[in-house]
Amino acid sequence: MKVSYIDTLLRQATLGKLNLKNRIVRSATMLSGAEEKTGKPSDKLIGRYKELAAGGVGLIITGHLYVSPQGQASPRQVSIISDENVPELAKLVEAVHEFGCPIIFQISHAGAVAMKKEGELALGPSDLIDPNKGIHCRAMTVSEIHSTIDDFAKAAKRAKAANADGIQVHLAHGFLLNQFLSPILNKRKDAYGGDDIIKRARIVFELLEELRYRVGELPIWVKISVTEGIEGGYESLDGIRLAEELAKMKADAIEVSGGTFYGDDALKPSRTGIIAGQNEGYFAEEARAIKEKIKTHANVILVGGLRSLQTMGNFYEKGVADGFGLSRPLIAEPDLVNRWASGDREPSECISCNACSRLIKTGLVYCPVMRDAAEGTWAPPPEC
Secondary structure, three states: OOOOHHHHHOOOEEEOOEEEOOOEEEOOOOOOOEOOOOOOEOHHHHHHHHHHHHOOOOEEEOOOEEOOHHHOOOOOOOEOOOHHHHHHHHHHHHHHHOOOOOEEEEEEOOHHHOOOOOOOOEEEOOOEEEHHHOEEEEEOOHHHHHHHHHHHHHHHHHHHHOOOOEEEEEEOEOOHHHHHHOOOOOOOOOOOOOOOHHHHOHHHHHHHHHHHHHHOOOOEEEEEEOOOOOOOOOOHHHHHHHHHHHHHOOOOEEEEEOOEOOOOHHHOOOOOOOOOOOOOOOOHHHHHHHHHHHOOOOEEEEEOOOOOHHHHHHHHHOOOOOEEEEOHHHHHOOOHHHHHHOOOOOOOOOOOOOOHHHHOOOOOOOOHHHHHHHHOOOOOOOOO
């Protein structure tokens, strides 16, 4: 009997050197929930990851962990800047491993959009004041660039010490490394700038080399914004070229996202108005192009507006990606993959309203729509 592509998604697979029970990945999602002073994951946050693992996903990628004090993006973000946090991070890993689910730590530096420290400017690739983008930063010195690379490398070693199954470097959505890729934000005239995305990516290439030296064979994934999503920014062809180079650098898997927080609303990573079977997977064409270019050198993970197993099965059949990342649907339904595996193949109940994202700065992120519906008090948010 022929196995359908949908069934294949729910069977064991190897992605980015990791053996998974299925091809559904919990894409990195900022849940907040860390202890405010230390950045250690709270028991409630660890419980949320445990709930996800119990819900059947093949792999969890954490929300981004900041690698230096200057790189913190928001309150209650998990920190990986100190060895003192390793025991609590290991506790998180252990909780997920109880359910046979691997977990990757996403590591990040917010750069120009980091939380403001009193008396300090945020760090970015260039001097920039742009109230429209919420950016007020000074250019990093070459010494600071090297120090930041070292911060990432130390963070990766801490992830390994905490028994994480891999790391993912956050090159997407407008944070520091993405800022260096941008022709809008990176106006440097030295070796870390240039008129080509490959030249501007020097910090990324040096970082990946250092990570591989520090952590050996630990899987190293990257998440990219394949397009900047704003007039004057880099475009899809640039992002595809970058992905080719990352595969040559032996990145084990490339997660294909797109857009930035300062980009056009219609081109941002988390879009509203997603309808199952109609406008899912808005970076699918770029992911397919990347997969064709890199062949078997690295696995490709597609994220962005995926809501139905049928659509993901169709994408897999057409060679778009090897794995599929979900974020908001798993906030709404942490046990979604178990539901699909049980035979209920209806699409996610997520209505793509982004109500969950408004909770990042207020506490542990959840889906207010699903909670209110359970309590009989639901009304559509204004964005719906």
